[in-house]
Amino acid sequence: MRPLNQAAGMVALTALALLAACSTDPARPGAPWPGLGGLFSPVSDPAAQTRRGALELLVKANHPALMADIVAGGGATLTRALDSAGVPAADRPARIIQLQSNAGLYQANPGALIAALAIYGG
Secondary structure (H helix, E strand, O other): OHHHHHHHHHHHHHHHHHHHOOOOOOOOOOOOOOOOHHHHOOOOOHHHHHHHHHHHHHHHHOHHHHHHHHHHOOOHHHHHHHHHHOOOHHHHHHHHHHHHHOHHHHHHOHHHHHHHHHHHHO
16 A cells, blocks of 8 residues: 555655746746736736736726626726726627626625636736
8 A cells, every 4th residue: 555655645746846847937936827827926926916906996996887887798897997907808808798697796796706807817
């Protein structure tokens, strides 16, 4: 039984080493997948933290208007939120459809809306 435990341990250590070595962006160490750097290295990108803070303030201060824009498929508040999150213009039609499909969740949970917008913006 011991050799199997040692083999499993070696596999786990190898996988961990490979994941740690995946980052090629010195500004986001430990981020093996682009767009998910905040999950692996939360303090490595102050600009992203500032953008996320501004997005959070915008969503919380304008939640009813933002939800109305999402349901309507567009509007000034939604445009400001997408701009604040850094969502590319080419991606916005698809992202608005995704936001509409989860409108009930976002109505009840502004934090989920903030997270979705932040992920869409990368």
